[in-house]
Amino acid sequence: MTTPTATPAPVTDVQAVIEETARLVLDHYVFPEVADRLAARLRGRLAQGAYDTADPAELGTRVTADLQSENGDRHLSLKFHPEPLEKGEGPVDQAQLRRTFTASLGGVPRVQLLDGGAAVLELTPLLFPLAWSAEPLSAAFTLATRACTLILDLRGTVGGDPDAVAFACSYLLDQRTHLNTQYFRAGDRYEQSWTLPHVPGARFGGDKPVYVLTSRRTFSGGEELAYDLQQLGRAVVVGETTRGGAHPREGWEVHPHLEATVPVGRSINPVTGTNWEGTGVRPDVPCPADTALDRALQLAAGASSART
Structure with a gap:
């Protein structure tokens, strides 16, 4: 039996919501000069009456459009x-996140061996916090170890934990490898992400072919996993250009139904010196997302024939 969703509480003090959102952007956004302009825009739009609504969903839509108007x-x-x-x-919605984790079998709803010896490993909807996801990820990658080719399906991966990204990459590389560096505004600090020297279970390894499937939905942590493997030359990306979100973010509750999400850092790939923000991860083999699996299987078959 489905529990009915409660009617969202109306926004009784729009000014307080906007002021708190502006403050969070000013205090935390990774680009301070952009934050100044955005805060001024929010306050100017508030004064114009652009946010006059008691509907929290509508207010979120209007404010988000203004927040993304500067740099997308x-x-x-x-x-x-x-x-x-x-x-x-x-993260202000841990209970819902945990329900999603359980419902998606820990974010790994599919591990399947196809004809020809290729294994499909689907990660969706998220690469969940590593404290939760290490066990299902390890089980899935270990199960796929004996396949001759791995197809990593990220077409529905819309976010994720950088530690889980590094954990997944660790099964596909033989040597300890620098994957990403994140710059954080707080403390003006840098944090590097590396593969692990040891993993639970067995590695797929760094030699057998890997294909990564992407779509226009693939976002954030899903994009990092695709981008890291692509730039290292470890995988061929097949499908559509992804959405283009490379900034780690944090969230704050500013109303019972509204979360201000603010990027607090930016990613720096050690190979390219940049990231996929705004551009998305561009596939090596472009094709519609719904045909990406078939295309990857064709590529794998062709590569196998060339080796024999």
């Missing part, structure tokens, strides 16, 4: 949640 940062938003949020900083 898709991680910068006033996100509406149908269910009431937890208060405070950080």
